Amino acid sequence: MSWSNWSGSVNAAGVVHLPRTEDELGALVRGATTVRPTGAGHSFMPLCADDDVIVSLAELDGRLTIASDRRTARVPAGWSIKRVTHELWEHGLALANQGDVNPQSLAGAMATGTHGTGLELGNLATFARGFRLVGPDGQATWCDASTEADLFEAQRLSLGMFGIATEIECDVVPAYHLRERIEKRPWAEIRERYFELARELRHVEFWFFPHADTVILKTLEPCDPCDPPPTTTDMEEASFRRLLNIGAMVPPLVPTLQRLMMRSEMHGRRKGPAHTIFPSDRTIPFEEMEYEMPQSVGLETLDELVTWIRKKRLPVSFPFEFRLVAADDIWMSPMNAGPVAAISMHQYAKMPWRDLFLEAEAIFRAHGGRPHWAKRHTLTRDDVNALYPMAERYRAVRREADPAGKFLNPHLEGLFS
Known part of the structure; x- marks a missing residue:
């Protein structure tokens, strides 16, 4: 099936795949020329658009795992925020903050810096403590602050350019x-x-x-x-x-x-x-x-x-x-x-x-x-450089993680290739 975003203003000819296992996802990525992940399509920019392979993780196998100290949880990245928060509630836990809608995938919300409101509360990407990523070769790796630290720092707000996240370790709080x-x-x-x-x-x-x-x-x-x-x-x-x-x-x-x-x-x-x-x-x-x-x-x-x-x-x-x-x-x-x-x-x-x-x-x-990266804007590469002092380091990590640009599309290539 072809893909369009929530408002119907962004469309793509790429075929949407819904892998059920990480092995199946790895094979899809390995065999694709280009591939873009998609969640609920709440981006108004063409972040998810691709003419080759578009991947949704809505049906990927996975389960919630709570850390022994109950301060973090490992969550399937493709789960919707609605599902994540319902499952956390069953364990007496919650996210510290949310936005005003919940169909988005957790990975998509973090990858774009989606947020709620609160003077002392950060965007959802600030909750992330680690990621399991399927890279361009189809193999899965883990990154966090002490393992592949640069990759982790870039992946915290990734726009989907460093791999396909299948699991996210994130901060949680007692239910309220x-x-x-x-x-x-x-x-x-x-x-x-x-x-x-x-x-x-x-x-x-x-x-x-x-x-x-x-x-x-x-x-x-x-x-x-x-x-x-x-x-x-x-x-x-x-x-x-x-x-x-x-x-x-x-x-x-x-x-x-x-x-x-x-x-x-x-x-x-x-x-x-x-x-x-x-x-x-x-x-x-x-x-x-x-x-x-x-x-x-x-x-x-x-x-x-x-x-x-x-x-x-x-x-x-x-x-x-x-x-x-x-x-x-x-x-x-x-x-x-x-x-x-x-x-x-x-x-x-x-x-x-x-x-x-x-x-x-x-x-x-x-x-x-x-x-906001997922909302309408007209930034150019020069604008990104002027607004973000870490932009070139971010691009360097992207090139190392994905040398052939498999996870790019024309919109992202213009900003970050």
Whole structure:
């Protein structure tokens, strides 16, 4: 079968294979000219696209193994975050943080620096402690901080270029429960108090429709043990979908529709096991650009983006999402220069987005932003060199791990060959 990403905007002619054993995977890789791994297809860039072999590990044999100290676990890399967190919960364990959806494979989420929100919480790649990798010769090797250390450092955020990960050793924490609150707040208030709230609460994020003056604030806080929530989402999508479709047919109505929508009541309350509260159902297709901004200019950058959209009355139909992520030391992580404010810009998949994102990207870049690797961006090789001091060392490790470039595709070759 051929492959396309979640939004349908990236397609590839390569055949998707679902090996059931590591030996079968090794044979596929050994016999391929080029091969790319794929998870749930949540990348908006052509990271997984290939015209030869595309490999999904969704059906690969594997099991969860808990370390004796219960501080780490070895997890099949192709398992979805939903499956990983469910299995960990059965053992009284959890991930320290998650994003707001959970179909992605654990390997794919780590390989792209996917994250949740939290002033002191890093992206998912910071949880990794070791990897089992099938290399271009089809053979499996292990890397961690003391074994093949350079390979491990590069693999922490790998974009799938150093081999096919079949097992990941990652940090885990004791299972915990969360209470979710959703409410509307004036944008002026949130701009003034956001970092104060972020210091007080474990998780604070907000959505901001650019043509409205209020934001949707979402907070998560640990709570006492309780049953799973009755719903699997933080907000229903039916009415939003109807407004999106009206806006797609008559784009000049988008500003008015947003203001009308934000007049409605919004009070959400859920609580339950952490892995049931972090994710929500997201079924409306969209395109996304996300830039990780220095935290000191995050709110300023968002304000400039909103001012630009309002001045031109641009039909941006989705809200911005604003989150915080801690700094890390991963070579190609957008967070390795310091803590960031992650600003996600979305557009309904039925509406034009390319020119819109191009203009927005100029604002992001002018404020020192770095893009999320899996979200829309136009970085060149020179941009990568300017933004990432470890870029050439990263490329050197890639050349050593995969001299013939078996795990490259045209998009990655332009940046990292």
